[in-house]
Amino acid sequence: METTTQPVVPTKAKPLARPELLAPAGSLEKLKFAIHYGADAVYIGGQKYGLRSNADNFSFEEMKEGVEFANRYGAKVFVAANIYAHNEDIEGIEDYLRNLQDAGISAIIVADPAIIETCRRAAPKLEVHLSTQQSTMNWQAVQWWKENGVDRVVLAREASMQEILDIKKHVDIEIETFIHGAMCSSWSGRCVLSNHFTDRDSNRGGCCQSCRWKYDLFTESEENPLFEQGDEAFSMGSKDMCMIEHIPDMIRSGVDSFKIEGRMKSIHYVATVVNAYRQAIDSYLADPEGYVLKPEWVEEINKAANRPLNTGFFYEMPDHEDQIFAPEDKPNEYDFAGLVVGYDEAEGMVTVQQRNHFKPGQEVEFFGPGGTFFKQKVDTLWDEEGNELDAARHPMQRVRFRINHPVKEFDMMRKKSGKTK
Known part of the structure; x- marks a missing residue:
């Protein structure tokens, strides 16, 4: 920063x-x-x-x-x-x-x-x-x-x-x-690019965020862009x-x-x-x-x-x-993978409502209000009927697995972004 x-x-x-x-x-x-x-x-x-x-x-x-x-x-x-x-x-x-x-x-x-x-x-x-x-x-x-x-x-x-x-x-x-x-x-509050490009009034709730678009430059007399093929497009x-x-x-x-x-x-x-x-x-x-x-x-x-x-x-x-003006390195990106909806302290078992695909063997992070935070790998995964799963694939599905630390309802689970299939 x-x-x-x-x-x-x-x-x-x-x-x-x-x-x-x-x-x-x-x-x-x-x-x-x-x-x-x-x-x-x-x-x-x-x-x-x-x-x-x-x-x-x-x-x-x-x-x-x-x-x-x-x-x-x-x-x-x-x-x-x-x-x-x-x-x-x-x-x-x-x-x-x-x-x-x-x-x-x-x-x-x-x-x-x-x-x-x-x-x-x-x-x-x-x-x-x-x-x-x-x-x-x-x-x-x-x-x-x-x-x-x-x-x-x-x-x-x-x-x-x-x-x-x-x-x-x-x-x-x-x-x-x-x-x-x-x-x-x-x-x-003074931009009119959205109005000009798309007829969506930024001061009446319709901003198309045209400042985030990618642009090219052209000379007045030529149709060819000034950027070479493969160059990063210009943004502002x-x-x-x-x-x-x-x-x-x-x-x-x-x-x-x-x-x-x-x-x-x-x-x-x-x-x-x-x-x-x-x-x-x-x-x-x-x-x-x-x-x-x-x-x-x-x-x-x-x-x-x-x-x-x-x-x-x-x-x-x-x-x-x-x-x-061009793509920059971003910090590690994370996806919201699950919401804690239950925790059985005696069994050390969490019930998570799935929000993004995850599977056994994958490292996840739990966090909650006030600084609750820990990492661990997902072990055996079960659905609510006790059937073992090879992945949590279905949005809003409730799944269960053992965790290493206590959690509370409304705590969240996230994972590093990636194309897990």
């Missing part, structure tokens, strides 16, 4: 507050995993008005179930309603916001002033969190939003650490920043942000909510990343003077990483080294 760091010195000495760890939840199952693995709050999308129209967005019934689950853990559920609305989007927004309020949602994440004003009038129990889509960068803009009824401001991904410190110095309002996940190749994707190594700086900055990007990411990704940040945050707050970054936290993050990592705009302006 590449970074240039400068120590963060808070503008005023005061007790360190416990920041909220805010996780993505693209589905009800992901919501439960995110909270179980340590998220204080999750953000989801409804079936309207959000910027991830291709996610498994929530019905109102699913929202209610998600809120009930979150309440058992003392967690909150936020809903992204952060499109820039056109005239045809406005009809029905009042009823939609009232239904969110009735479902027990704690806050909406919103960019359009019209939706903010409508929420204040129609669903006053909902907190209003200003979306990063507004690209808020300075304390005067934050003050203006506070005076106009916003409860929290999600800063632009492009905000630096010094800008965050200045904002916290001048304005008494909750501040949320992204600490992990994808960065935009354009200025966040940015590296992903990762602040796991800089949790002390983030906490000392006074940021109220640490946000992880990724409502379209897998359950394995959500659980792994949330688990690592939860441990780092809790460890620092328990002993700021004796805090030490554990290598296993960084290793866990790398197991879930899809792209190379950096520290975004926090410490310096990204340059060409922070873009991905």
Whole structure:
């Protein structure tokens, strides 16, 4: 992970507050995993008005179930309603916001002033969190939003650490920043490539992620590409942000909510990343003077990483080294292989719900909330009727085998990616 760091010195000495760890939840199952693995709050999308129209967005019934689950853990559920609305989007927004309020949602994440004003009038129990889509960068803009009824401001991904410190110095309002996940190749929330190439509006939930495509170059007068046959195609994707190594700086900055990007990411990704940040945050707050970054936290993050990592705009302006122009070496990739659904302590036998193919003799890893972790090889494998298996081939099939350490329900099993047949 590449970074240039400068120590963060808070503008005023005061007790360190416990920041909220805010996780993505693209589905009800992901919501439960995110909270179980340590998220204080999750953000989801409804079936309207959000910027991830291709996610498994929530019905109102699913929202209610998600809120009930979150309440058992003392967690909150936020809903992204952060499109820039056109005239045809406005009809029905009042009823939609009232239904969110009735479902027990704690806050909406919103960019359009019209939706903010409508929420204040129609669903006053909902907190209003200003979306990063507004690209808020300075304390005067934050003050203006506070005076106009916003409860929290999600800063632009492009905000630096010094800008965050200045904002916290001048304005008494909750501040949320992204600490992990994808960065935009354009200025966040201002890209129109998707609109131009595919007629899918990135500011109305339809982004096709055209910045991740592969491109070639052509001269104006010739049809032949400039790249030679076999050359790597050109791309312009940015590296992903990762602040796991800089949790002390983030906490000392006074940021109220640490946000992880990724409502379209897998359950394995959500659980792994949330688990690592939860441990780092809790460890620092328990002993700021004796805090030490554990290598296993960084290793866990790398197991879930899809792209190379950096520290975004926090410490310096990204340059060409922070873009991905060609394939790069990736950390070891892992697949979510199974979910622990039962454990017989007397027999040392685990029951796993299969999520990816695995077989006897293959090394797997078990991990769970709070640092549960061990590796072992799969020995004899049985189905629920006691029949011996040569592999776990069928998605969602429940299989049993002996393990070397205790596990709990919701612990996960993963394997290195590979074409096991």
